[in-house]
Amino acid sequence: MIKYIGGALVIGGVLTSILSFENKAIVHSPKPIDFNPGYRLLEKAELNYRNYCGGCHGEKMDAFVDRQWKHGNAKEDLFKAIKNGYANEGMPAFDATFTDKEIRELSDYILKGIKNVDRYAGAKKPVSNIFKTAEMTIRLDTVAKGLDVPWGMAFLPSEELLVTDRNGKFYKVKKDKSLQLINGTPEVLAKGQGGLMDVILDPAFATNKTLYLSYSKFKTEDGKVLATTAVVKAKLEGNELVDQQDIFVAKPWSRTQHHYGSRMQFGKDGYLYIAIGERGNEKQNPQEIKGNDLGKIHRIKSDGSIPTDNPFVITKGAEASIFTYGNRNPQGMTIHPQTGVIWENEHGPRGGDEINIIQPGKNYGWPIATYGINYNGKIISNISEKEGITAPLHYWIPSIGPSGMAFVSGNRYKGWKGDLLTGSLRFEYLNRSVLQGNKVIKEEILFKNIGRLRDVRMAPDGYIYIAVESPGIVYKLVPVN
Structure with a gap:
């Protein structure tokens, strides 16, 4: 059983702190959270992605979003896909797992990754040297x-x-x-x-x-x-x-x-x-x-x-x-x-x-x-x-x-x-x-x-x-x- 409670994660009834250092996941067994400025608490949406999406799409969301989007990648498209799924294509529905608010947060998290990918592309050929x-x-x-x-x-x-x-x-x-x-x-x-x-x-x-x-x-x-x-x-x-x-x-x-x-x-x-x-x-x-x-x-x-x-x-x-x-x-x-x-x-x-x-x-x-x-x-x-x-x-x-x-x-x-x-x-x-x-x-x-x-x-x-x-x-x- 996995739950998110008060900025920490409960796995099988054990409270743990999950933090990220230089974008690398670190899981600590029950200890006080180290507030070293090099660490940050993972956002709930990021945790939800890793726990529910990462098994099929990979831990690093930016790699997952580097793709052609068959059903669109606007926020409403992502919300629909996460909530209702596409059963015939192997995408399950998460309407019983997440609230609509959590689905919107997860959609925003994915949109951040899409923006990161898009910054590399889309330029015209240079017209000057x-x-x-x-x-x-x-x-x-x-x-x-x-x-x-x-x-x-x-x-x-x-x-x-x-x-x-x-x-x-x-x-x-x-x-x-x-x-x-x-x-x-x-x-x-x-x-x-x-x-x-x-x-x-x-x-x-x-x-x-x-x-x-x-x-x-x-x-x-x-x-x-x-x-x-x-x-x-x-x-x-x-x-x-x-x-x-x-x-x-x-x-x-x-x-x-x-x-x-x-x-x-x-x-x-x-x-x-x-x-x-x-x-x-x-x-x-x-x-x-x-x-x-x-x-x-x-x-x-x-x-x-x-x-x-x-x-x-x-x-x-x-x-x-x-x-x-x-x-x-x-x-x-x-x-x-x-x-x-x-x-x-x-x-x-x-x-x-x-x-x-x-x-x-x-x-x-x-x-x-x-x-x-x-x-x-x-x-x-x-x-x-x-x-x-x-x-x-x-x-x-x-x-x-x-x-x-x-x-x-x-x-x-x-x-x-x-x-x-x-x-x-x-x-x-x-x-x-x-x-x-x-x-x-x-x-x-x-x-x-x-x-x-x-x-x-x-x-x-x-x-x-x-x-x-x-x-x-x-x-x-x-x-x-």
């Missing part, structure tokens, strides 16, 4: 165009730019903004979410001319096309890649054509970190460390060999390259300019995109714990946090489709230094996260509806560059005041 932000005015200068899906960027010592195109082409953007095709790239499976993906220079590129590309490698077995994420090492000589060698090929291979992951980052330790998606098979891949590379962050030496201090080197049967596991589809990775710690972002399902700090041997929870629900509205897990699972330091509801990631450094961008930038594929904008330590305390939507924002980088010249898709364009962010 000048944008006012909270801190300054930014001009977007076109650096390169004529691309399809520019996936990754790397800056050459010559002040030219390398850009991968998911269709398999690899370009050098020259100082006059023309595109020079680079030959010698690996053959890719340019289908679904696969193709030619990230690019990163060797730390000693100035002397060894070595770079690394991640891509969707494929083969045919028994008439079926199988693919996986691979990393090739090569030297750039003029406009040609030579001495190509695959230094990492994820296994098992899969027939699916999505969730390749594919971001790369060199750590302060000199090792290469590689993000690999779980290829859409969450039931088997992300939690299995034996014979399975998918849904993981890997750490290898630049020749493909394994560092001796990797967390699973001495674990029998485990893949020695694994650094973390329980990841879903990481498409952003960067290194903190002060601490040298690697951060990553990854796609959740419907809700629950994450920002994580990568720590050796940690389990990031997918699909055991998630803040999202499935695309069809079904519950993946009723658990958002669990002992032994490393919780994200930040998550997005609704899902923004994060891709690309960079810390702002230098002094070109007034008020942005130390902030974290993330591209949004779904809502087509650049997300600015203001940090206090490792906590996101504020966010700003930048360049709304600019295009599916695939990558964001801080360049050696101190400017920020972003890459958007279809048409593929690379922009340089230039402060104008």
Whole structure:
């Protein structure tokens, strides 16, 4: 039996206090309520949603409301649906459970979530390349165009730019903004979410001319096309890649054509970190460390060999390259300019995109714990946090489709230094996260509806560059005041 009495909840006759800290539910056994200002009493409507609606629609209401509303989402539509239900569609009536006042309160609570989702959408395409932000005015200068899906960027010592195109082409953007095709790239499976993906220079590129590309490698077995994420090492000589060698090929291979992951980052330790998606098979891949590379962050030496201090080197049967596991589809990775710690972002399902700090041997929870629900509205897990699972330091509801990631450094961008930038594929904008330590305390939507924002980088010249898709364009962010 569940009742709400005087700001507390009665479960089976036991009075408990239910509070929320940073939007995470906390249930305390019978104790005086701690009035720490970081805590708040859950509103009755929020409790009613969690207790009566959350079992079918997920604990996080914002994920539930991120949907097409078959019967409308005005207050009167919600009131009718909650009160009378839609029995033929599996929606029960709650007229005997709630008073009309409680139904109206629950409708208002849901409308708050709808408003939160709607703030991302609805903008027209920009008509100018000048944008006012909270801190300054930014001009977007076109650096390169004529691309399809520019996936990754790397800056050459010559002040030219390398850009991968998911269709398999690899370009050098020259100082006059023309595109020079680079030959010698690996053959890719340019289908679904696969193709030619990230690019990163060797730390000693100035002397060894070595770079690394991640891509969707494929083969045919028994008439079926199988693919996986691979990393090739090569030297750039003029406009040609030579001495190509695959230094990492994820296994098992899969027939699916999505969730390749594919971001790369060199750590302060000199090792290469590689993000690999779980290829859409969450039931088997992300939690299995034996014979399975998918849904993981890997750490290898630049020749493909394994560092001796990797967390699973001495674990029998485990893949020695694994650094973390329980990841879903990481498409952003960067290194903190002060601490040298690697951060990553990854796609959740419907809700629950994450920002994580990568720590050796940690389990990031997918699909055991998630803040999202499935695309069809079904519950993946009723658990958002669990002992032994490393919780994200930040998550997005609704899902923004994060891709690309960079810390702002230098002094070109007034008020942005130390902030974290993330591209949004779904809502087509650049997300600015203001940090206090490792906590996101504020966010700003930048360049709304600019295009599916695939990558964001801080360049050696101190400017920020972003890459958007279809048409593929690379922009340089230039402060104008």
